[in-house]
Amino acid sequence: MKFVLSFLCLFLIVTNSVLLLFQYDAYSSGLEENGQVFFYEQDVEMKVKKDKIVIKQHFINLPEEEVIVTWPIISENRSCDLDTSDSCNRLTEDMTTFKAEENSKQSISYEIPLVDGLKDGQLIQDFLVKIETGAVSLTSLQITDELKRGGMWVSGLPLIGKTSLELIDYSLSIGAGDVEELYWQQNVLPIQYEDDYFTVYASTTLPDEITNLLGELDYTNSEHLAVIFEKNKSNIDASRIAFVQQEDIASIQNELIVKNIQAQFELPREDQLIAEVLSSFLLDLPVGSPKSSWMYETITNYLTSEQRKKFQTALLNNKQQLTAAKFDEILTDIINLKTSFFVLNEQAGAENFPLLFEDYRPLYINELQQEKMKVLFKDGKILYEAEPLLSNLGYTLNHTDKGLYVQNATRAFRFPIQEPFYVLNEKRYDALSEPFEDIGSQLYIEEAWMMRLFLVNIEKQEKRINITQSALF
Structure with a gap:
């Protein structure tokens, strides 16, 4: 069994290494621009059992300095990975820190409980250990299901391959960045489209106009995104998984563009309104909810063409600190009239607050x-x-x-x-x-x-x- 799995992993990794190298380099460059202290890679092995997930997490390229380890709140049975003699010799007794040392590889293990077992349509969040002040540049994710439930696992990483053997189901995903969520559903949707940026799961073949759109979409975020065409999933919010209700161009544009903007500008996932408004101004077209579209059109109709260009440029120049208050500050500077249009609309919920000075x-x-x-x-x-x-x-x-x-x-x-x-x-x-x-x-x-x-x-x-x-x- 181990030989079969090892051979499968090696084959899948080699056949996809060229594609992933380009994406990895782009992501690492982006991290450096964002001023992270250091970057590390991780290899995650997950064994899905009846009432828990057993995780072995291997850290690669850790710095020699002391770093703080942050465990998932719900994790249990935290320990070293004892399969390797020096797997976590840097881990302190209280398991909160990797001590200063030259060993750049460390491995730990822990469990994530599944209180009610694995449920169809379940989203598992914040399930991996993080290293404070560090950023993940590359993740390898192996999932082994010992109960052979079937179904499909989606993480946002590119799916390298999957197989069903006599005793287990197995899948391997590798890609740039970290994994924040893991989604499982019983109904398996085939991959209908994939490139450097997207993997699209849908029950039917996508029309040419949709695949053409995906190929032409200016998706500048280097992290891969999984797109699932599935109805009644609008209440699921994930950073690298997009659930699209309708297979139409408007729905795809809205969902993917907004997620791209959120990732690029490091906007909180819950700050949907600002992400939609920002997307609208950067693309020069209404994106998102009726309120977001109304806000975009209200400001666009007020500004001159020259002022609109200045507004777009200022938004791009404040990439790492955009909030509703910052929007108001930028607009105030451009029109020389004080306004709280964006802050008040953010506070007003579904109600539209007019543009006032x-x-x-x-x-x-x-x-x-x-x-x-x-x-x-x-x-x-x-x-x-x-x-x-x-x-x-x-x-x-x-x-x-x-x-x-x-x-x-x-x-x-x-x-x-x-x-x-x-x-x-x-x-x-x-x-x-x-x-x-x-x-x-x-x-x-x-x-x-x-x-x-x-x-x-x-x-x-x-x-x-x-x-x-x-x-x-």
Whole structure:
């Protein structure tokens, strides 16, 4: 059995070495540009049993310096790989560190429990040991299933080959980068397309327009990606495995482009909105959800062609630190108008927050600076964020089904919902316009109404705005 497996591994590795060498070199260069402290390779052997996965992980090209070992939280029975005499002579007794030493190869073993056994459609995450301050340049992943469940294993690495022997099922994958997730499903989908960047699994042959798209797609990330055409898998989120619901060009473009951008710009997987918006600006076309498309079109329609080019260039120049706040900072610099468009849309969930501009000047209420309070310009009006403003003036706010109640010790207001009046201390007054306005999830009050109702003075200086109470009640 060992001879058969060894021969199979050797044959598959040799026949694919040329293809993988190009991808490995590209990935290593990318790591160096990102300033990682060191790079190592890993060989991972996984034996899948009834209620656990036994893993042997071999580290190659470790530095001579001391490095910290981070184990998967769920791992059990951590130990050395005792098959080799000096397999982990650098591992400390508490198993948290590889000591400083010349031996550049170390091997450890541990178990990942499968509490309910292996389930169809299961995604196993964060199952490998990591070396702190190091980055994985190349991974070899061998999976042996002693129960011969069949099915298909997908890691994102290029699949070199698989076989079913008398006692086991076996597969081998090798490729640039680390493995963050491992997916298994019972239904085996054949590979319908593969190149240096993609392996596509689908039940039917892909149309020429799809394969042509994959061949032409500008996928600049050096890590290989597995693409699975499978319905009802949209809730599975993996970094190197893309689940595409529909075999159409739009779905493929959206899924693959966004994952590429997330990897290139090191965006968190959960930061989907920013990844989609960034993809749209870099490709000059709407990508992703309706909200992402709306945000892209809103900014694109506002900017001149020259400003759009500056915006794209600035995004590329800030590759390692792009957040919603950074988007706003870049846009503010280009149009010379302060905005929190991206941050507020990120906070607003599914709701669209309009493109509005803010007063640069810090706001002071009774000489106390309000660092996070916004003053917006909208439709010729000046709007102040109501709740922090009124709270600082000594009022409480209460939203009810009858309207908004604002009161302090001596003055009580009620502002009905969409009714042209307000009530002050039980006396009704007509209102020709709305004092308050909801924008996103925040309540704002118009400047003239604020001065009239809440008896404040506003002094606008070159470098600050002062709000003081003109009377106390």
